Amino acid sequence: MRREVFAGRAGTFLTVGEMPGVTVDEARLFTDPARGEVDMVFQFEHVGLDHGDGKFDPRPLRLTDLKASLGRWQTGLRKTGWNSLYWNNHDQPRVVSRFGDDGERYRTRSATMLATVLHLHRGTPYVYQGEELGMANAPFASVEDFRDIESLNHWAEAVGGGADPQEVLRGLRATGRDNARTPMQWDASEHAGFTTGTPWIPVNPDHRWVNAAAARADPGSVLHHYRRLIALRHTEPAVVHGDFHMLLADDERVYAFLRRYRDTELLVLGNFTGEAVPVELPEGRRGAELLLGNLPPGGLPDDGPRTADPRTGPPGDRLVLEPWEARVHRRAAVPPATPDA
Numbered sequence: 320m321r322r323e324v325f326a327g328r329a330g331t332f333l334t335v336g337e338m339p340g341v342t343v344d345e346a347r348l349f350t351d352p353a354r355g356e357v358d359m360v361f362q363f364e365h366v367g368l369d370h371g372d373g374k375f376d377p378r379p380l381r382l383t384d385l386k387a388s389l390g391r392w393q394t395g396l397r398k399t400g401w402n403s404l405y406w407n408n409h410d411q412p413r414v415v416s417r418f419g420d421d422g423e424r425y426r427t428r429s430a431t432m433l434a435t436v437l438h439l440h441r442g443t444p445y446v447y448q449g450e451e452l453g454m455a456n457a458p459f460a461s462v463e464d465f466r467d468i469e470s471l472n473h474w475a476e477a478v479g480g481g482a483d484p485q486e487v488l489r490g491l492r493a494t495g496r497d498n499a500r501t502p503m504q505w506d507a508s509e510h511a512g513f514t515t516g517t518p519w520i521p522v523n524p525d526h527r528w529v530n531a532a533a534a535r536a537d538p539g540s541v542l543h544h545y546r547r548l549i550a551l552r553h554t555e556p557a558v559v560h561g562d563f564h565m566l567l568a569d570d571e572r573v574y575a576f577l578r579r580y581r582d583t584e585l586l587v588l589g590n591f592t593g594e595a596v597p598v599e600l601p602e603g604r605r606g607a608e609l610l611l612g613n614l615p616p617g618g619l620p621d622d623g624p625r626t627a628d629p630r631t632g633p634p635g636d637r638l639v640l641e642p643w644e645a646r647v648h649r650r651a652a653v654p655p656a657t658p659d660a
Contacts, residue, residue: 321355335403337361343395350400359403359443364388366411369418375473375490380418382571382591390576393441393563402442406433407450412498414450420593420643421455426529428643431544431613435645436574436589438548441563446545448503452534453541456498457523462488466520470495506532544613551611551647557583572596573640584652585610590640597639607650614644 325332336349336357346360365388371378396402406414415421419429430453438444459465462474462484470491477487492498497520504526505512511526523529534542552558561578572592578585586607590596640646 333358335359335361339363343392346392347396347400350396352399359401361403361405361408362392364392370494374494375470375477375487377490377493382574383569385418386565386568386574389440390563390565390568393565397441397563402440403445404437404440404442405445405447406437407447407499408445409447409499410496412494412496413454413456415453416456416498417493418591421453425593425643426453426455427539427541428613430541432589432591432643432645434541434545434548435611435613435647436587438552439558439576439578439585439587439647441559441561441578444548444552447499451542451545452504452529452531454501454504454529455523455525456492457501457521459488459492459495459497462491464521465491465495465497467496467500470497502526504530506530539615547611555583555585555610555649556580557585557649561585566600567598573598575600579652582652584650586646586648586650588640588644588646588648590642590644593642595639595641597637599637607648609646610649611647612645614641 320334334357336359338346338349338360339362341349341360341362346362348354349356349360350358365385367374368384368388369378369380370376392402406418411417413421414433415426415430419433420426421429430450434450457464462471465471465474474487474491478484501520502511502513502518502522504523507527507530510516510518511522511530512532513522531542534540537543557578557580561580561583564577564579566575566577567573572590572594573596574587574589574591575598576587578587586600588598
């Protein structure tokens with residue numbers, strides 16, 4: 320493809336291979352620039368971690384499994400190759416419903432925490448339509464609400480084989496692909512501004528308050544947090560070029576890691592629970608500035624990075640993360656840490 324399509328043409332070209340079942344070793348070969356194959360691969364290891372006996376048997380995510388998977392890919396493509404970073408695509412349920420909390424209280428906070436953790440990994444992040452708004456899984460009432468042939472075939476086979484219809488429906492609601500295929504929620508009008516006709520699948524009823532128009536008008540929205548994350552990638556070289564070092568690898572509640580580039584170190588923290596969690600950090604993390612967070616002081620909208628956190632001050636060796644809180648701290652780099660330090 321490079322030789323026949325891209326060679327000799329002006330401009331920058333990017334190739335991505337969708338590769339179910341690809342291993343880290345294979346991905347390193349596929350993305351090695353010297354081989355001239357593809358620039359990135361889409362691998363699916365981490366989006367199968369909450370499956371039990373098959374895709375439609377959802378189970379709670381073990382955060383340590385997620386860390387082990389993403390950490391292995393970060394390490395494996397550290398010197399050669401490049402990571403594709405994603406939570407959502409057209410085949411996956413909405414991440415705020417899957418790994419976060421799509422209720423009214425914590426939808427914004429959990430969506431922005433998930434975004435922060437993903438975008439601060441080493442690699443290129445992908446944003447699937449509506450992810451930047453906090454779009455959630457749809458409230459499918461019955462099997463008649465589904466359109467995806469995979470879901471309909473599973474229903475017919477499972478129910479025909481004697482499975483409990485309500486249990487089958489529970490699995491379809493949680494992991495069915497139709498969750499990602501409801502109309503994009505542009506505004507609060509009928510069909511969410513997606514069409515003046517009849518969409519092939521109904522719009523999620525929550526479009527009345529979760530939509531692009533409302534998000535643009537709210538400085539504290541998921542959309543504006545994504546904009547801040549993207550701006551950070553363009554202004555802080557450590558986000559793109561920094562090494563990756565996993566921290567607290569055995570912690571089931573907090574996702575923590577370091578990105579280090581030249582004289583800068585970023586500490587990234589994400590609370591994957593709906594409870595406040597005390598965090599014991601490695602020694603010597605005092606004096607860092609809060610570069611980006613998703614929990615503004617006093618709960619007020621925050622439209623830019625803060626240099627100090629009035630709630631707790633700069634991070635010492637111990638701090639408390641609020642439910643679904645995310646933080647990115649920056650400080651001068653310290654001597655290299657070992658993974659899981």
